[in-house]
Amino acid sequence: MTLSIIPIFGIGSIEPDADLAKIINGAANTQGTPIETGDCLVITQKIVSKAENRLVKIDHQDIQGRRRLIESESIRILRTRGELVISETAHGFVCANAGIDFSNVPSGYAALLPIDSDRSAQRVRSAMRSRQGVEVAVIISDTFGRPWRAGVTDVAIGVAGIAAIIDLRGELDANGRELTVTEVAIADEIAGAGELVMGKSTSVPVAIVRGVDKSWLGEGRARDLIRPAGEDLFR
């Protein structure tokens, strides 16, 4: 039942069209923690965006151009303050600056979110299976702020091979009464756990989460983590 969160070092700089599964697998082998069937890989969005060639040229001094880029990646603006824009992306994510990274990318570039981050996760999972011979779950993580609570946490923006949400509705609590709110967003909790061993300025873009409950493995997608607008009291 113990969960281990293992950072993968030595992944280095990721170039467009990089074979992430091969690189991650190699780095894990090199450091002596080979990836095993049943593991869940947490991969930061940034290296996925780089591998998928989602870098765009920008002039970091051009505030207007920066704003236009954010708007072009948004389907709805919720709030703005100064340079900060909180908007909804085409994926349905509500986050700062449409999830565009302006730091930790090559100078003169910004990194857009993957076009379909569930598919990105699925692609790594398939490659790990077919070419590395291990059956893993994959979570693509990104760093989001949230209302009311200070600081940022990592959440799941892409999911493959694992449930995004575990639905315990209807199971009885310890006193035999029905539980009411029990849809646990495990993919977000796993993404946050991965972040704990990654840090922000070090070069650890992937973590292995080992020991996840086998009943969680299976179908899941980051879409499941998006609260339908009609059920959202704050949209």
Add this chain to the structure above:
Amino acid sequence: MTLSIIPIFGIGSIEPDADLAKIINGAANTQGTPIETGDCLVITQKIVSKAENRLVKIDHQDIQGRRRLIESESIRILRTRGELVISETAHGFVCANAGIDFSNVPSGYAALLPIDSDRSAQRVRSAMRSRQGVEVAVIISDTFGRPWRAGVTDVAIGVAGIAAIIDLRGELDANGRELTVTEVAIADEIAGAGELVMGKSTSVPVAIVRGVDKSWLGEGRARDLIRPAGEDLFR
């Protein structure tokens, strides 16, 4: 650098005025995973509320009385829908039903949040130090929903002996430019990681998080996780 999340089984039912440090320590010893200096304990709010005698009698059929109880534990109501109330508690937490538990408590009772959950965390930490001889960090966790994203995650409502937020502002990114948003809410990520080994209907109210970065240990409080209203675009 590997982080281990270890569930503590066998804690059993917690009575008012229970000695949590002693009970947790005993259960960890019994299962062969003694608590060590440098560990971070994640303790679910529910057993803290029980130990601190925060149970109140309610009639589960009395919707009006339930609503009055929620309102009495709130300083501001943000939204309501049906029986659901999203409000701000005296602690500053914005959550459903003022954090009151109506399930997984003895029949005819509800469990209120600890009056001062940072102090609750500090109390366990002090007792672990003075009576069990180990220097640990303590996070009291609770299960909150959030806007925009479906499902619930565990977050920190009490913190002792560890930073709630790690501030990386001003550190340079891998390309030598300054990072912009880098206040990482590690206490929330640790609470979520703990939840992954606890489940909701099993009887695992405590997890050991082993291997946390030593630089995180020190002063911290859940108050740090509350976004000041003036900086909050959604309050």
